[in-house]
Amino acid sequence: MNLRKFMVLGVSAALAVSAFALAGCGGQETATEPATSQPPAEELSGTIQIQGSDTLLNVASAWADAFMDANPGVDISVQGGGSGTGIAALINGTVDFANASREIKSEEIDQAKANGVTPVEHKVAIDGIAVVVNPANTVEGLTLDQLGKIFRGEITNWKEVGGADKPIVLLSRDSSSGTYEFFKEAVVAAQDEKAEYAASAKLLPSNQAIADEVKANDAAIGYIGLGYVTPDVKVLAIDGVKASVETAADSSYPISRYLYMYSNGEVDGVMKAYLDWILGPEGQKLVADEGFVPLP
Amino acid sequence: MTPASLTPNRRRLGRTVTTRAAEAVLRALIYICGWLCIVILLAIAAFLVYNSVRSLREAGLTTMLSGMQWYPTSDPGRFGLAPLVVGSLLVTAVALALAVPVGIAAAVYISEFSGGAVKEVSKSVIEFLAAVPSVVYGLIGVAVLIPAVKDSFGLSSGMTALTGGIVLGIMSIPTVISISEDALHAVPVELRQGSAALGNTRWQTTYKVTVPAASSGIFASVMLGLGRAIGETMAVLMLTGNAAVMPHGVLESVRTMTGTIAAEMGEVVQGGLHYSVLFTVGLVLFAITFGINLAADLVLERQQRRWRR
Numbered sequence: 001m002n003l004r005k006f007m008v009l010g011v012s013a014a015l016a017v018s019a020f021a022l023a024g025c026g027g028q029e030t031a032t033e034p035a036t037s038q039p040p041a042e043e044l045s046g047t048i049q050i051q052g053s054d055t056l057l058n059v060a061s062a063w064a065d066a067f068m069d070a071n072p073g074v075d076i077s078v079q080g081g082g083s084g085t086g087i088a089a090l091i092n093g094t095v096d097f098a099n100a101s102r103e104i105k106s107e108e109i110d111q112a113k114a115n116g117v118t119p120v121e122h123k124v125a126i127d128g129i130a131v132v133v134n135p136a137n138t139v140e141g142l143t144l145d146q147l148g149k150i151f152r153g154e155i156t157n158w159k160e161v162g163g164a165d166k167p168i169v170l171l172s173r174d175s176s177s178g179t180y181e182f183f184k185e186a187v188v189a190a191q192d193e194k195a196e197y198a199a200s201a202k203l204l205p206s207n208q209a210i211a212d213e214v215k216a217n218d219a220a221i222g223y224i225g226l227g228y229v230t231p232d233v234k235v236l237a238i239d240g241v242k243a244s245v246e247t248a249a250d251s252s253y254p255i256s257r258y259l260y261m262y263s264n265g266e267v268d269g270v271m272k273a274y275l276d277w278i279l280g281p282e283g284q285k286l287v288a289d290e291g292f293v294p295l296p
Numbered sequence: 297m298t299p300a301s302l303t304p305n306r307r308r309l310g311r312t313v314t315t316r317a318a319e320a321v322l323r324a325l326i327y328i329c330g331w332l333c334i335v336i337l338l339a340i341a342a343f344l345v346y347n348s349v350r351s352l353r354e355a356g357l358t359t360m361l362s363g364m365q366w367y368p369t370s371d372p373g374r375f376g377l378a379p380l381v382v383g384s385l386l387v388t389a390v391a392l393a394l395a396v397p398v399g400i401a402a403a404v405y406i407s408e409f410s411g412g413a414v415k416e417v418s419k420s421v422i423e424f425l426a427a428v429p430s431v432v433y434g435l436i437g438v439a440v441l442i443p444a445v446k447d448s449f450g451l452s453s454g455m456t457a458l459t460g461g462i463v464l465g466i467m468s469i470p471t472v473i474s475i476s477e478d479a480l481h482a483v484p485v486e487l488r489q490g491s492a493a494l495g496n497t498r499w500q501t502t503y504k505v506t507v508p509a510a511s512s513g514i515f516a517s518v519m520l521g522l523g524r525a526i527g528e529t530m531a532v533l534m535l536t537g538n539a540a541v542m543p544h545g546v547l548e549s550v551r552t553m554t555g556t557i558a559a560e561m562g563e564v565v566q567g568g569l570h571y572s573v574l575f576t577v578g579l580v581l582f583a584i585t586f587g588i589n590l591a592a593d594l595v596l597e598r599q600q601r602r603w604r605r
């Protein structure tokens with residue numbers, strides 16, 4: 001009986017402690033002020049919440065780390081999850097910036113307006129999309145038109161574009177990634193808006209998965225971000241221009257796109273300082289380090 | 297006074313207000329826990345239906361289920377789920393074709409024929425296999441199985457339903473083994489002894505007595521293995537190529553329902569039509585697994601009734 005009483009006491013004690021701990025958590029949360037209300041001071045301080053594109057995740061984390069090192073009073077958290085997730089979080093007011101590898105869609109702008117949020121677009125980097133094949137492939141380059149035909153399934157054998165007699169294995173990013181939509185606009189449906197990727201195209205979940213398969217399969221063709229190009233894959237020249245940081249920056253390479261950050265309204269305070277830093281020389285150097293193309 | 301009439305009295309006297317209160321609280325907690333599962337299941341179903349309403353209204357369930365084209369980000373989007381449903385079922389069928397014979401055979405060996413150290417070691421190895429994260433299986437599949445399937449069948453690409461199915465099968469095997477083994481282990485030793493006394497060999501005892509006696513448990517293990525295979529996401533996403541075309545065989549690329557949800561959920565406009573369609577995909581998957589489990593329960597029920605007679 002004594003034991004039982006002891007147990008009851010123990011349980012209630014545990015409950016009391018956990019309730020106390022929960023209350024403590026709540027207190028901490030309310031103590032964190034939204035970054036926008038911080039007055040601009042000489043010593044920057046505040047917190048910035050960022051969520052969104054997985055394409056941008058590495059460079060966004062590198063920015064956050066470097067900026068926090070230089071400004072110990074600033075706390076920046078970066079999460080992935082995808083462009084749509086990030087923009088939804090911005091609309092719901094849970095983050096300060098949304099990273100996106102695509103432009104915000106009209107439907108999302110409507111949702112934002114309904115929620116009293118005004119998304120403002122900031123271009124933060126350029127992503128060059130390299131078309132890659134296996135190093136054993138004898139094809140060195142394609143025209144943009146040929147590339148479109150290949151990805152629409154109109155050209156199905158490498159011999160039609162001067163290669164070996166082998167069926168082409170199409171590798172694409174998954175149908176929801178910003179890269180998929182961009183490549184469709186720029187290549188697959190460049191002439192005809194209604195055109196679609198060939199249904200036989202394999203849709204792989206990441207840049208790395210495409211690079212790995214191209215490395216292993218001598219009949220494969222795929223497209224990946226410049227940062228994922230390694231000596232194990234061969235970059236094709238498109239309309240005579242090979243994808244590189246230089247050709248993407250001066251727009252002579254035809255398949256490159258912007259990467260974005262969205263904020264609610266014009267930025268000020270610590271958020272403005274952060275964005276200016278990203279667009280400045282230090283931030284853009286990290287862009288190049290992570291395999292993307294700095295803004296011109 | 298007899299001790300029987302005295303004891304309850306004494307007990308009642310010994311109970312204080314606190315212990316009685318504690319007992320009442322605990323009883324309520326246990327009661328809640330029992331109902332919680334049902335509530336959670338209903339809540340999941342309601343959540344899926346609520347989020348699919350838009351697509352059911354705008355795209356239509358039959359149009360989606362019979363549609364052959366999956367171009368969700370086109371304008372207007374085309375949401376044909378048929379290739380995804382068939383893709384999931386095909387990969388699962390391959391997985392079961394591998395996991396069921398291998399798993400049951402292994403369970404029979406471990407339970408009936410192995411002994412001592414072999415038994416203990418193999419049981420813990422199987423438990424360990426079950427704990428390996430699916431992404432690790434996926435990585436091994438990418439490195440080993442994709443090239444192997446490509447070369448052995450002379451294909452242009454090794455990303456096929458077969459590749460995904462084999463890895464899912466390997467992932468389901470531990471589930472099938474451990475639950476089948478438990479079922480075989482639970483067969484009373486008297487049955488085996490009785491069979492031996494009638495002159496059956498060990499092998500005859502196994503397939504005539506022990507395995508039939510454990511059949512409901514073995515069946516349950518197959519169902520759980522099926523559930524593991526059809527719900528697995530990461531490995532199929534990495535291995536099957538995810539081309540949304542109606543497959544004509546296991547040597548073609550397939551796109552599964554789980555892989556579709558996982559790959560697309562992060563990028564869609566939340567609350568949009570495509571988002572809602574993904575919830576419909578989840579609803580279809582939920583309905584399929586629910587149907588399979590229900591059917592399995594009914595089969596088990598009937599079997600148990602037969603054994604009782």
